[in-house]
Amino acid sequence: xxxxxxxxxxxxxxxxxxxxxxxxxxxxxxxxxxxxxxxxxxxxxxxxxxxxxxxxxxxxxxxxxxxxxxxxxxxxxxxxxxxxxxxxxxxxxxxxxxxxxxxxxxxxxxxx
Amino acid sequence: xxxxxxxxxxxxxxxxxxxxxxxxxxxxxxxxxxxxxxxxxxxxxxxxxxxxxxxxxxxxxxxxxxxxxxxxxxxxxxxxxxxxxxxxxxxxxxxxxxxxxxxxxxxxxxxxxx
Numbered sequence: 001x002x003x004x005x006x007x008x009x010x011x012x013x014x015x016x017x018x019x020x021x022x023x024x025x026x027x028x029x030x031x032x033x034x035x036x037x038x039x040x041x042x043x044x045x046x047x048x049x050x051x052x053x054x055x056x057x058x059x060x061x062x063x064x065x066x067x068x069x070x071x072x073x074x075x076x077x078x079x080x081x082x083x084x085x086x087x088x089x090x091x092x093x094x095x096x097x098x099x100x101x102x103x104x105x106x107x108x109x110x111x112x
Numbered sequence: 113x114x115x116x117x118x119x120x121x122x123x124x125x126x127x128x129x130x131x132x133x134x135x136x137x138x139x140x141x142x143x144x145x146x147x148x149x150x151x152x153x154x155x156x157x158x159x160x161x162x163x164x165x166x167x168x169x170x171x172x173x174x175x176x177x178x179x180x181x182x183x184x185x186x187x188x189x190x191x192x193x194x195x196x197x198x199x200x201x202x203x204x205x206x207x208x209x210x211x212x213x214x215x216x217x218x219x220x221x222x223x224x225x226x
Contacts, residue, residue: 030211030212033214040219040220040222041219041220042116042204042217042220043155044217045214045215045216048214088155090155092211099145099160099168099170100147100157100204100215101157102147102154102155102156103154104154105154105155
């Protein structure tokens with residue numbers, strides 16, 4: 001059973017389109033992190049959200065943390081080919097100690 | 113500041129062999145965590161070491177082991193390799209004082225078991 005569920009698993013869009021990726025859990029997140037991973041590399045941290053209802057922006061990326069701290073979303077505006085990669089949500093769930101638990105990931109392809 | 117480094121980057125082994133992977137954390141980081149990434153299971157936590165002691169362990173068989181040295185460098189060993197051990201093995205380092213700290217990942221070691 002996946003503790004963190006991401007959707008969609010795959011997303012292929014055209015340059016300039018908007019998209020949203022979701023991350024949900026039945027457990028409460030102590031904090032939630034979003035990573036991006038490119039082929040042959042390790043995940044790179046994009047943002048950490050901590051407070052319920054929090055919204056963070058990173059250029060064209062907007063991250064939201066649900067009020068109950070059980071869900072999060074990543075919205076990309078006007079996607080570019082450079083946004084292509086595997087997007088992962090992760091958390092140190094309150095039930096799992098200090099280790100990171102990852103979602104399955106969303107493989108995003110932005111076509112020029 | 114140099115990032116997390118992992119060696120080797122690529123490795124090919126045959127079933128039954130054993131393998132040792134190495135991870136050098138960011139200078140000053142005392143926690144090193146190891147993860148296995150496969151297409152079917154995604155990223156799964158193997159174990160965490162802090163100050164030369166295993167502090168946390170995931171749900172992997174005893175064939176997977178690790179250790180940490182006094183300079184915080186860590187090694188991971190897999191004995192009696194199986195085909196299913198083919199994966200990208202990632203290590204991540206952090207200061208280690210709080211579970212909320214950011215973990216910084218290395219580029220990984222891609223292991224292929226034939």
